[in-house]
Amino acid sequence: MPNTTGKKIKIGVIGASGYTGADLIRLAACHPGMEISALAANTHAGKPLADVFPHLGFVDAPPLVKAEEVDWSSLDAVFCGLPHGTAQDIIATLPESVKVIDMSADFRLKDTSTYAKWYGREHAATHLLEGAAYGLTEHNREAIRAARLVACPGCYPTATLLALLPLVAAKLVDASDIIVDAKSGVSGAGRSLKQNILFSEAGEGLSPYAIAGHRHAPEIEQEISKAAGANVFVNFTPHLVPMSRGELVTCYVRLAGSHTAADLAAALAERYAGEPFVKLAPKGTLPSTQFVRGSNFCLIGVYADRIPGRAIVVSTIDNLVKGSAGQAVQNFNLMFGFEETAGIAQQPLFP
Amino acid sequence: MPNTTGKKIKIGVIGASGYTGADLIRLAACHPGMEISALAANTHAGKPLADVFPHLGFVDAPPLVKAEEVDWSSLDAVFCGLPHGTAQDIIATLPESVKVIDMSADFRLKDTSTYAKWYGREHAATHLLEGAAYGLTEHNREAIRAARLVACPGCYPTATLLALLPLVAAKLVDASDIIVDAKSGVSGAGRSLKQNILFSEAGEGLSPYAIAGHRHAPEIEQEISKAAGANVFVNFTPHLVPMSRGELVTCYVRLAGSHTAADLAAALAERYAGEPFVKLAPKGTLPSTQFVRGSNFCLIGVYADRIPGRAIVVSTIDNLVKGSAGQAVQNFNLMFGFEETAGIAQQPLFP
Amino acid sequence: MPNTTGKKIKIGVIGASGYTGADLIRLAACHPGMEISALAANTHAGKPLADVFPHLGFVDAPPLVKAEEVDWSSLDAVFCGLPHGTAQDIIATLPESVKVIDMSADFRLKDTSTYAKWYGREHAATHLLEGAAYGLTEHNREAIRAARLVACPGCYPTATLLALLPLVAAKLVDASDIIVDAKSGVSGAGRSLKQNILFSEAGEGLSPYAIAGHRHAPEIEQEISKAAGANVFVNFTPHLVPMSRGELVTCYVRLAGSHTAADLAAALAERYAGEPFVKLAPKGTLPSTQFVRGSNFCLIGVYADRIPGRAIVVSTIDNLVKGSAGQAVQNFNLMFGFEETAGIAQQPLFP
Amino acid sequence: MPNTTGKKIKIGVIGASGYTGADLIRLAACHPGMEISALAANTHAGKPLADVFPHLGFVDAPPLVKAEEVDWSSLDAVFCGLPHGTAQDIIATLPESVKVIDMSADFRLKDTSTYAKWYGREHAATHLLEGAAYGLTEHNREAIRAARLVACPGCYPTATLLALLPLVAAKLVDASDIIVDAKSGVSGAGRSLKQNILFSEAGEGLSPYAIAGHRHAPEIEQEISKAAGANVFVNFTPHLVPMSRGELVTCYVRLAGSHTAADLAAALAERYAGEPFVKLAPKGTLPSTQFVRGSNFCLIGVYADRIPGRAIVVSTIDNLVKGSAGQAVQNFNLMFGFEETAGIAQQPLFP
Incomplete structure (x- = not known):
């Protein structure tokens, strides 16, 4: 169903100091239906976004905080740009009410032994695996629309x-x-x-x-x-x-x-x-x-x-766009009833 | 006065096969109040935009035509991305009803002898020079708002x-x-x-x-x-x-x-x-x-x-943005009553 | 047989204004047994090398001349860096006494119909084709040593x-x-x-x-x-x-x-x-x-x-080195009895 | 006096894992009068040079060792590519018989208080400062020729x-x-x-x-x-x-x-x-x-x-060349009686 309320969706970004986090913030800043409500990045907690990414220095966004300081229940959606392995641990702690768009690798592989072999650790949130929709938008729209957790594919x-x-x-x-x-x-x-x-x-x-x-x-x-x-x-x-x-x-x-x-x-x-x-x-x-x-x-x-x-x-x-943050926004649009192109309709930058 | 009609402004781009033209089209494609109605580029006339700029291949825009084939009177605004010297000749022929945002160098210098010395030809549209507003937006807003012809500064x-x-x-x-x-x-x-x-x-x-x-x-x-x-x-x-x-x-x-x-x-x-x-x-x-x-x-x-x-x-x-096409759009916004940031609010692309 | 005379080999370069020509000159300038005696480049004839390649401005070399102005008989070896098609025409006119190391594509393909198909013209120097040694040094040393004309492979x-x-x-x-x-x-x-x-x-x-x-x-x-x-x-x-x-x-x-x-x-x-x-x-x-x-x-x-x-x-x-000028020098070394590494022993430039 | 003995000069490089060290090795490998006898790089001790700089993998050179493992007295010359601050400490321990070409900043500033202010530590080898020749070759040849320690200028x-x-x-x-x-x-x-x-x-x-x-x-x-x-x-x-x-x-x-x-x-x-x-x-x-x-x-x-x-x-x-390793070799040539261009006569690499 289309989002016609006009109310902005409160989003958080975990892993806001990495490149996928940054590109997500870049897109979110111009998205008609997003409000950037929390930015988590443990190693840079306490800094304004401008210190970590000067190119985003004039975005309307709160300073970076530690993940444990965020009141997740106040958010509608969380984008996760953490490295594999650490993503699952935080995602497992998020309240059910929050929809999660994960840009990490943690919920992409359905076979936990394959995961363990390639990522060097046992999967610790296997209960979320089955419900996780694989976020290759054009091939999985119905599941993505219905999912609480979307595992965006690798680039x-x-x-x-x-x-x-x-x-x-x-x-x-x-x-x-x-x-x-x-x-x-x-x-x-x-x-x-x-x-x-x-x-x-x-x-x-x-x-x-x-x-x-x-x-x-x-x-x-x-x-x-x-x-x-x-x-x-x-x-x-x-x-x-x-x-x-x-x-x-x-x-x-x-x-x-x-x-x-x-x-x-x-x-x-x-x-x-x-x-x-x-x-x-x-x-x-x-x-x-x-x-x-x-x-x-x-x-x-x-x-x-x-x-x-x-x-x-x-x-x-x-x-970083269709291969990560852009596709994440595309999935967000499906999950929250926006036009699928909302916030990601920019033409390529050439030269 | 703010543009509240909701009607799109019909724009044309002269010099659509150069980089400033391309960046103007890139921005126009996402501008809430522009409709790309004509693209002129003499050496590429007859080609679809995709042939000249593959990155713009999916923009909703007409094919390129020769400048003389355009019905200028059907347009509201023209952006000119031609090289200096050729810009003035076309601009001089445009109907009064069309507002012009010139990204070339032809109307920047007020002194015609200085122009002749640096650009190697006599100025042939001196009657337009006086009315041309220098388009350094932050320093000339009132003149730009009122102008029919804006000469955007060099980068x-x-x-x-x-x-x-x-x-x-x-x-x-x-x-x-x-x-x-x-x-x-x-x-x-x-x-x-x-x-x-x-x-x-x-x-x-x-x-x-x-x-x-x-x-x-x-x-x-x-x-x-x-x-x-x-x-x-x-x-x-x-x-x-x-x-x-x-x-x-x-x-x-x-x-x-x-x-x-x-x-x-x-x-x-x-x-x-x-x-x-x-x-x-x-x-x-x-x-x-x-x-x-x-x-x-x-x-x-x-x-x-x-x-x-x-x-x-x-x-x-x-x-190409604040130094050319972006400032041109910023001036367009002033001239047509849009929010000054309309269509150019994108955050920087980094990395 | 090793070159023990100590006498320098007089070389000429045809196509001295292209990148392969330039890299050949770069290497020749430091080769212990080469003397740069002629540089031909028709479109730049009359200019000093510094005008065409400022980075070679201090090499001891004669100015560029038209190919027809060169006294080929005074040379011992000619490197040809012309585009395909034009190379064969000049090479066919060189005196027998001059050894030729061709960096163009003209004598690589043994089948003239394949040549005609891919290079868009009939081969006009087929009499030289059979004797031309394919210059992939490590796989054809004996033929290269004995050859008058060596066709260096493409990169x-x-x-x-x-x-x-x-x-x-x-x-x-x-x-x-x-x-x-x-x-x-x-x-x-x-x-x-x-x-x-x-x-x-x-x-x-x-x-x-x-x-x-x-x-x-x-x-x-x-x-x-x-x-x-x-x-x-x-x-x-x-x-x-x-x-x-x-x-x-x-x-x-x-x-x-x-x-x-x-x-x-x-x-x-x-x-x-x-x-x-x-x-x-x-x-x-x-x-x-x-x-x-x-x-x-x-x-x-x-x-x-x-x-x-x-x-x-x-x-x-x-x-440009092993893929062109370097391999050409390597073949020259074989043809004239120098150490195979003479003039091309430089270590890679990193970073 | 010119070096006419034909005997190679045994050189060592301290700081062989940095870029200036690498470029020194690159040049030394083709220098007619140098033998690379020792490479010191504490953090990479024990590795072959190929592990640290694959582009130098086929140079005839010993593996990297800790500085304290080198028998300095067996060397004739040492090039130092260490960061400022650490260079002076090692150089102070080298035997008098070894000539030193320092590419670090430690002996460039004659005023020790200026050094302390800009480099954040007291100078610990002030007894070597006075004798250190500033290695801007074209402006200090006589002093360089006579010096035991040359402080090559910054780039x-x-x-x-x-x-x-x-x-x-x-x-x-x-x-x-x-x-x-x-x-x-x-x-x-x-x-x-x-x-x-x-x-x-x-x-x-x-x-x-x-x-x-x-x-x-x-x-x-x-x-x-x-x-x-x-x-x-x-x-x-x-x-x-x-x-x-x-x-x-x-x-x-x-x-x-x-x-x-x-x-x-x-x-x-x-x-x-x-x-x-x-x-x-x-x-x-x-x-x-x-x-x-x-x-x-x-x-x-x-x-x-x-x-x-x-x-x-x-x-x-x-x-890295005239700004560091090349000028260091130029000074070495003066100090050991070689042609000043020995080993550094390569033409520029363009494109």
Whole structure:
């Protein structure tokens, strides 16, 4: 049901000192139905937002506080931008009345042993797992609308699954032979201090990382397997690109039967017709991260391969928007009855 | 008077294939009171906007046409993003009923001989010059509200004058000894093909350019002289910085009398109190282009110099927003009775 | 035979105003056995080198002249950095006494119909084609030593073939199922003015390009097919990365028989043992373009895939050095009896 | 006296895990007269160099050890790339037989109270201070040749003093009114983990920092004052530029008497005639960091100001080469009788 009350929804942000938290605040500040009522960030508690993110220095928002100081029951919704592992502990303590949009990894994997293996700890809030809706908006709207807790997908899974799920589900491609060569801007690595993301280390250079071992691989496999109706492994090979924002996956797929690249394109076009944010690249445009920067768009293109029987599917998003905070707002809009585009209709920032 | 009709203003953009045109369209697409009714760009006439700017491929806008094909009388307002020299010729032909917000340099300089000297041609629309309001919003609101033609300042003058005009006018600094060391992102050089703005030439490097000969120098001098009540020369030394957006001026000023840097800061704080877009950097924050990227903010800081009797004033904007399209929208809002922040309230995009 | 005369080799550079020409001059200036005797660049004839490349302003070199003004017979060797198509025409006119190291694409493809198809013109110097040695140094030393004309490989083929040729030749991988996801810095696109390589277009963004249609694909296929003993198609998908230098290919291969990724690594380690420039990445280091920047090194790593029966081979070079001018000097050293590392022993420039 | 023995000089590097240490190793690896005999880096002791700097993974060098494990008496020369404060403590313990080229700040300031004020600790090796030669090569050759300990200047002072010292000494400019607007690549901030030098923070942005409070200010003032014969303050305002390497200072000077910008240019040209590394920019070339990247060059230009009686002097270097490791090698060459250009004759790396 549409939100017609005109009353603002009181939101809180946990993990307000990270990049996903910051981008959520950026979007919230211009959202017609949000009021920023609490910002929690334990290591920066007591500081005004301007101290932590000078670019948000003139947003109407309260100072940062410790999570335990927040009166959660006064809030309607909480966005969680904490690192995996810590998110579940706080979320488990929130009152039932608060709807939760989690941007962390904690409620994405349905299998707790897979979670434990990839995230290095037992899941401590398994009672919330089943009810958590996977927040890939375009593929799960009804569940998201009804959920109290939405687990927003990782950035890489968002770009990958939007491109591949319809193709796998329609059995247009062989789910057991999918290669995802992924490229991400450095903001995807977060704001924690690490040597490899210093400007002088990551600049003017391209580096693969976490080959065959990235945590987004099991998430992608979970959803691809579900669509395929069979457990599959997916090659997922990420690379760090010298840019702050943007993510692009180049997916190499084997065509099923006598299908062609054009069939894939047609299937995607049909699947996403009318979607406000997921778009097929028009003829003459190759999906590039520049063309979605700062926006909630996902841009997809399909191309024939030189190897007979293969095709190439390219998908690009802004990792912090459609890959995180933007999709979180999109889900919020569903959960609270706003226009799905409310607060996230900005066009990309180019150049 | 406020615009309360709810009717959208029909706008046209001339020079829609340049960066300022693109940023204007980006902002217009989300403006509550604009309808994009015409896009003119002679060299790309006939193409959909998506072909020229893929990032704007999903904006609701007509295809590009030649300027002579537009029925200007059907429009309410025209934004002009043409290069200097060509702008005046088209603007001179527009019907009186159309209000014009010019982002080119053609109506900024009041002295036609200065114009001819710096822009290499005689001014051909001198009858429009006198009525043209200089569009430095915070310093000329009444004239802008009343004007039919607004000449938006150059990007460098915007950053520089917002910082210095109040200090010069109050005689806090010596107007004859002002040094402006300016730094700009590469988008300031436009989209025309030039070797020095190729990625491999401008990347990973910093270059001064147009030393003592940049066209924004006479514009700065015109306004500083007016505020000072005397003709002065201003040192203006621009540098090209390996980033797309952003502009920062570091101004070195000699303090008048026994004034201090703190006096300057206080004067600016008072002058801009309540302004939605011009802000003094809070303690602990140095103005940096990152903190205003993609937004209409101008961020200013004042610092004591090691040399006694001197101070340093730093000012930063996004060259395409407050330095061009954003300020143009801000002026449009004044001219058509919208909230001054309508369509340009976005927070900066960081990281 | 080693060059023990101490006499310098007189070299000329054709196409001295492009990036490969510039990097050749950069290396030649410090080579112990080269004397730069002629620089040809038709569009810049008459200018000192400093005007065209200020960074080479203090190199001891003659001014640029038109190709027809050069007395080729006074030279011992000519490096050609012209664009494809024009290179063959000049090379065909050079006296027999001059050895030619061609960095263009004109003598790489042995099949003239393939050349005509991909380069849009008939080959006009087919009499030179057969004698032209393919200049992938580590795989063709004897032919290069003996050749009068060496066709240096493209940058992408160099990175790709160094990684894959030994694996294909030893039938460790399935030659008909090779996917090469390639990433290049912008200098690979040359110095000609094109909109997509402007700083503001290519910066802060990642773009695929020439999907399934890049001219390096047939070159890679020619050499892979030769090693495989069968004609194969190879997927080759390049991407433009916001950095000036550097190239990295991520190759996805299907293992033959019961071979493992470790087998591939062992085969490469054995093949390149003792090579001064081709190196296996030590444990703990992922090949990254930063680690070879400005040097003649090629760094290769092999990794197991999550998909059973597959492996990932990563290879990185500096596109202008090992991918062009550096390998050209390496071949020159072989042809003229110098130490193979002469003039190209510089360590990478990091950060 | 020239080094004609052919025997290699055994060198050690203290602080081998920082950027200046790495660049020293890079240059040493190709120096005709150096043998890398010891690498000390306490926090990385026990690791091979490849673990700390993969780009140097194939240099012939011993693994890193703790400083106390080195047998200093077996070495001929030690380069010190430690942070200020820690450098003096180790240098004080080195045997007299070892010549020391210090790239830290510890022996640059002659006045110990100034040192204590700016570096936050008392100087603990004042007995070495007097004998320490200030290593601005072109201005102090005789002292450097004779010294046991050379204190290489900071990167900013190098660029600034090479441009200004001759002008101040000849009284062509007013030493009490010098403004130095400085711009540096991010590598100047070192390899320690700090938030503001993360790629996503420093990228696509320009930030002033340490306004009126940078430690290179007193160093510049010390040398300018000495040349002027009077104590002066100098404005020194640094900015962080989104590039890894490169440094450029734009100096705003007041002309003394009736001198002109041309007089300054002539004085510099005369002063540096014949210098291998310090060059006046030829007509048509503006000094830019790109043109000296990776090289030991300093490129200087002089320009008339729009303000009568003022001039602009621009100077650029690679902060890690002429600004640190390269100048250190240049001084080493003087100290050990090598050609002054030995090991540092590389041309700049562009693009």
